Amino acid sequence: MAHTLLQPPPLSSSSSSSAMSSSSSLFPRAFALQSLSFDHSRTPTFSPFTSLKCDMVQPLNCVKGEPVIPVLNEPSLPKFLELPKTGRTVNRNGNKLKLFSGSANPALSQEIAWYMGQQLGKIAIKRFADGEIYIQLQESVRGCDVYLIQPTCPPANENLMELQIMIDACRRASAKNITAVIPYFGYARADRKTQGRESIAAKLVANLITKAGADRVLACDLHSGQSMGYFDIPVDHVHCQPVVLDYLASKRISSKDLVVVSPDVGGVARARAFAKKLSDAPLAIVDKRRQGHNIAEVMNLIGDVKGKVAVMVDDMIDTAGTIAKGAALLHEEGAKEVYACCTHAVFSPPAIERLSGGLFQEVIITNTIPVADKNYFPQLTILSVANLLGETIWRIHDDSSVSSIFL
Incomplete structure (x- = not known):
């Protein structure tokens, strides 16, 4: 039985305002992870038939324990997006925020947590010899506002099942609210019947996530906007276009x-x-x-x-x-x-x-989807959406407007 424990490094007690004063992109730290400087070891690839390896020991390239973010151009942003958000773990309703990462894209989850000034929650993810998934939350979520970060990218079926088990674990642990943060929504292209006797798999997946116990979904650039209507729970649809x-x-x-x-x-x-x-x-x-x-x-x-x-x-x-x-x-x-x-x-x-x-x-x-080492080529540029998702999570947690981010 392969075992994975996703546990982030401790955050620095001070925020480096000098490092962020030159933050540049339309959303802070929406930076380019160029193939020459990106640490590929932080984005492991997974096979549905092999043991998991999630290296969460090191954050981004660090100076004095804090990630160094490449800068694209001169600052042009609203002030509220220029610095990491810290000290806001409890919202106006008294619910504490907690972030957990699945195994699909732990590097993105860690960047989101860093932007938010949070630590990722401790969670054990195991694969049995027969391929079954076991998940245990390693800390209490009772009464908490929980956000589960897990794209359902390839292997789609395995990552989708892992997300559902994470949701179920949080529901049975008495989490107050459970939000499934799905940067990439698998099966989104199966959003209608193009021929007779076909399944509308996007609707089926929406039902599975809802029935598992999710209270809300946060998704990025769905293949078609009408997919939001497949869910019987609120959906926050974030567009990555500004990045x-x-x-x-x-x-x-x-x-x-x-x-x-x-x-x-x-x-x-x-x-x-x-x-x-x-x-x-x-x-x-x-x-x-x-x-x-x-x-x-x-x-x-x-x-x-x-x-x-x-x-x-x-x-x-x-x-x-x-x-x-x-x-x-x-x-x-x-x-x-x-x-x-x-x-x-x-x-x-x-x-x-x-x-x-x-x-x-x-x-x-x-x-939104981790890129395997073998898939890098000279013309490729990767932009991070961690800050955009992090800010959106804060807005949802605080019952604030999400659409105002894009105004």
């Missing part, structure tokens, strides 16, 4: 040279909202016809990209078939450079070969 926008702003690309591209018709609304934030950049659309699961055929381009920097925007990259064929078409139509921007990097084979083949100037993703 990517802030990074692109630091590149100082002239707005007259920029065009935002949707890789398919279904993503037009997302791309239009993105373009509006980029000085109302023009919009182009790649029209495609899908021939089967994970197979896409690009047909034509709607819009002008000749001599321009094209920014392709999507919610996720799986096998990269759609976005790679779209990029090839953009180059054929005269695009000067092509950037790919997405929130969730699923990176199923042969995604890396397609993305690293020279079609893209840069591939910009976030850390």
